[in-house]
Amino acid sequence: MTNRLAEAKSLYLRKHAENPIDWWSWCDEALATARAQNKPIFLSIGYSSCHWCTVMEGEAFSDTAIAQYMNANYLPIKVDREERPDLDSIYMQALQMMSGQGGWPLNIFLSPEDLVPFYAGTYFPVDPRYGRPGFLQVLQSLRRYYDTEKEDLQQRKALIIESLLTSAVLQSGTTTELEDRELLRQGWETSTGVITTRQSGNSFPMIPYTELALRGTRFNFESQYDSNQVSTQRGLNLALGGIYDHVGGGFHRYTVDPTWTVPHFEKMLYDNGQIMEYLASLWSAGIQEPAFERAVAGTGQWLKREMTAPEGYFYAAQDADSFTQATAVEPEEGAFYVWSYSELQQLLTPEELRELQQQFTVTPNGNFEGRNVLQRSNLGQLSATLETALNKLFTARYGVSLESLETFLPAHNNQEAKTANWPGRIPSVTDTKMIVAWNSLMISGLAKAAGVFQQPLYLELAAKAVNFIWENQFVDGRFHRLNYQGEPTVLAQSEDYAFFIKALLDLQASNPEHKQWLENAIAIQDEFNEFLWSRELGGYNNTSSDSSQDLIVRERSYVDNATPSANGIAIANLVRLALLTDNLDYLDLAEHGLKAFRSVMHDAPQACPSLFTALDWYRNSTLIRSTTEQISTLIPKFLPAAVFAVVSDIPEGSVGLVCQGLKCLAPAESVEHLLQQVQQSQVRA
Numbered sequence: 001m002t003n004r005l006a007e008a009k010s011l012y013l014r015k016h017a018e019n020p021i022d023w024w025s026w027c028d029e030a031l032a033t034a035r036a037q038n039k040p041i042f043l044s045i046g047y048s049s050c051h052w053c054t055v056m057e058g059e060a061f062s063d064t065a066i067a068q069y070m071n072a073n074y075l076p077i078k079v080d081r082e083e084r085p086d087l088d089s090i091y092m093q094a095l096q097m098m099s100g101q102g103g104w105p106l107n108i109f110l111s112p113e114d115l116v117p118f119y120a121g122t123y124f125p126v127d128p129r130y131g132r133p134g135f136l137q138v139l140q141s142l143r144r145y146y147d148t149e150k151e152d153l154q155q156r157k158a159l160i161i162e163s164l165l166t167s168a169v170l171q172s173g174t175t176t177e178l179e180d181r182e183l184l185r186q187g188w189e190t191s192t193g194v195i196t197t198r199q200s201g202n203s204f205p206m207i208p209y210t211e212l213a214l215r216g217t218r219f220n221f222e223s224q225y226d227s228n229q230v231s232t233q234r235g236l237n238l239a240l241g242g243i244y245d246h247v248g249g250g251f252h253r254y255t256v257d258p259t260w261t262v263p264h265f266e267k268m269l270y271d272n273g274q275i276m277e278y279l280a281s282l283w284s285a286g287i288q289e290p291a292f293e294r295a296v297a298g299t300g301q302w303l304k305r306e307m308t309a310p311e312g313y314f315y316a317a318q319d320a321d322s323f324t325q326a327t328a329v330e331p332e333e334g335a336f337y338v339w340s341y342s343e344l345q346q347l348l349t350p351e352e353l354r355e356l357q358q359q360f361t362v363t364p365n366g367n368f369e370g371r372n373v374l375q376r377s378n379l380g381q382l383s384a385t386l387e388t389a390l391n392k393l394f395t396a397r398y399g400v401s402l403e404s405l406e407t408f409l410p411a412h413n414n415q416e417a418k419t420a421n422w423p424g425r426i427p428s429v430t431d432t433k434m435i436v437a438w439n440s441l442m443i444s445g446l447a448k449a450a451g452v453f454q455q456p457l458y459l460e461l462a463a464k465a466v467n468f469i470w471e472n473q474f475v476d477g478r479f480h481r482l483n484y485q486g487e488p489t490v491l492a493q494s495e496d497y498a499f500f501i502k503a504l505l506d507l508q509a510s511n512p513e514h515k516q517w518l519e520n521a522i523a524i525q526d527e528f529n530e531f532l533w534s535r536e537l538g539g540y541n542n543t544s545s546d547s548s549q550d551l552i553v554r555e556r557s558y559v560d561n562a563t564p565s566a567n568g569i570a571i572a573n574l575v576r577l578a579l580l581t582d583n584l585d586y587l588d589l590a591e592h593g594l595k596a597f598r599s600v601m602h603d604a605p606q607a608c609p610s611l612f613t614a615l616d617w618y619r620n621s622t623l624i625r626s627t628t629e630q631i632s633t634l635i636p637k638f639l640p641a642a643v644f645a646v647v648s649d650i651p652e653g654s655v656g657l658v659c660q661g662l663k664c665l666a667p668a669e670s671v672e673h674l675l676q677q678v679q680q681s682q683v684r685a
Contacts, residue, residue: 003017004024009484010048010080010082012047012080014080019057020067023077025078027612031112033075034075037075040146041111044076045080045106048082048319052105058330059126066135069140074139080317083482083490090553091117094120105123114157116161118160145402157366161553165553168554187212187601188612189224189225191212193623194209195209195230195234197258202260203255205234205254205271207275207564208565210231210575211610212610214278214282218683234278235278236289239294239306240375242263245298246298248394249298249301249302250298251264251513252264260513262368265334268317268438269307270437270438270441273438276442276445276446280448280452281640282447284636289379289380292374300458301402301462303461306406309434309468312467316433316435319428321333322427323335323417323427324428336397338371340370347393348393356386361374361377385616400424411426411428414429434483435482436479436500437471437495437496439465446458446461446462447506449485450510453636466507478527494532494543494556494566495566495569498528502573503561503565504517504520505521505573505643529589538597540557540570542554544582556596564609565610567614571593572610574589575587579659590618594614594615620645620682620684622641622659624644626659627650627655630655630656632677655669655671658681665677
């Protein structure tokens with residue numbers, strides 16, 4: 001017996017289709033029904049590759065007693081956060097206000113008349129354990145509270161909505177150039193401190209922070225931190241650590257330890273795009289560790305093989321869990337990726353195993369539940385013996401050799417994973433929806449890697465994804481966020497606009513002669529400005545003016561999480577567009593946007609590294625006008641605040657022209673002179 005979610009397009013929602021809970025999707029009918037029946041709303045938000053979301057689906061949401069009580073006393077609604085990041089952002093902020101922490105699954109209780117939350121949590125077990133109450137107990141207590149404590153309920157909600165509204169409206173401000181330099185230094189130092197090695201807890205890529213730390217290596221800031229060392233170390237953690245899949249390529253979400261050893265095994269497109277861009281930037285900055293190039297190449301192969309649809313777009317994610325055999329009831333975390341010592345003995349020669357143990361964390365006892373996650377111990381190029389060994393492990397996992405496997409068709413759901421005839425291990429389920437924002441982050445990573453490593457495959461993959469988005473994501477003249485098997489849906493949100501514009505500009509930077517990408521960026525920016533720019537406050541709202549009716553507040557994203565903030569990326573885009581088009585309206589919007597978020601940059605620099613990256617663009621932006629031949633030599637270099645324009649009318653006797661904001665320097669008479677001007681221009685503020 002299935003519920004309403006059986007017809008949902010979202011893989012995450014369909015995973016709950018056989019729950020005994022009478023789930024609704026978020027829609028006007030559900031909200032109206034809750035109001036008519038005076039039932040508090042139980043809103044549960046998660047995503048398809050979320051491990052603890054999967055656990056709760058199999059436990060509490062499948063429990064008959066819980067379902068009976070839930071259906072009688074609540075209006076249960078399921079939301080895929082990847083479909084509705086605007087809803088997720090608001091209610092995640094409420095959870096953090098109430099509990100001091102966040103995470104998924106996000107389970108929150110709302111009053112039906114105004115959708116204001118009054119209680120929230122994450123994972124709830126069926127029975128009391130892990131220091132958490134049993135879920136049925138929680139449901140019963142909160143229903144009694146809702147029915148009998150009306151005055152306290154109203155006071156509690158008033159505090160929450162006041163806090164949400166306050167965080168949505170920031171005090172704007174202005175600063176001088178000298179104050180901006182100090183503000184930029186403080187932001188850089190804060191971000192560098194955030195990613196400095198920690199002694200406990202999980203390890204996340206945190207690319208918006210590492211990106212700012214690396215950008216700061218251009219400046220002669222006095223600090224307790226060595227930004228070169230910190231930036232390099234983060235790259236090594238990523239490229240050598242167990243967070244990277246050394247056999248099949250691609251990066252996992254994070255590691256559950258501070259040593260970057262044991263990952264939480266899901267692979268998210270947005271992480272891989274950002275990491276690819278960051279490692280390419282490290283290489284361009286002269287930090288040319290062979291492991292960086294290998295990780296970028298392996299990620300590109302994984303993307304092409306497992307994450308690219310025939311139509312050219314990229315899939316969203318791969319689950320952490322997979323089945324060890326077709327008869328298994330539940331999937332196991334990491335089963336597709338880890339190795340028992342006995343397996344390694346069977347698959348490898350004694351020499352290969354010996355060298356694998358010398359270069360990777362491989363022991364008879366393993367480092368993850370008796371099995372081994374591969375983590376490199378040393379820098380440098382892997383030997384031919386090791387590459388052969390890793391290729392044997394690839395063949396054992398996939399059932400086909402690396403050289404022979406061009407496309408690995410995804411498992412769309414657990415049933416398909418268990419019943420398909422896989423030649424190797426049973427793979428994790430792949431969420432095959434197309435998300436514009438996440439595709440855009442990968443396009444940017446590919447564009448950067450193409451320019452730095454001069455690899456045509458990266459540019460080819462990026463261009464195909466851009467073409468799919470441009471040709472398929474407009475409905476009635478409006479840009480849309482998602483695509484399910486050829487069907488676009490959900491109006492684009494601020495991150496979709498901002499990240500896609502950046503992707504187009506990054507592609508244009510890797511091939512400045514291709515004017516179409518710039519023209520497309522301008523067209524998308526016009527729509528972005530029309531529907532999401534906040535005329536009252538400055539900056540961009542998360543949702544358009546005609547699709548915000550079901551939101552209790554209208555937010556402007558400025559906090560960086562696993563992905564950069566939309567406004568940080570958007571403001572940097574505006575500066576780049578101003579340089580490339582000579583349209584100073586873009587620069588005016590960038591200035592207004594930075595003023596809008598000045599207070600949070602000053603008071604909470606740890607929250608918003610992407611806004612400091614935007615400030616760097618605003619204060620140090622540099623336009624390089626030169627010939628195709630000359631610009632092609634500059635593209636692989638680390639020039640983080642520069643854009644390129646191919647021109648044929650450079651002054652006679654010069655190699656190019658460097659422009660700083662609204663003024664140009666004297667024509668550069670040699671390549672050395674040009675580089676000197678560019679480097680000085682990028683630290684002038």
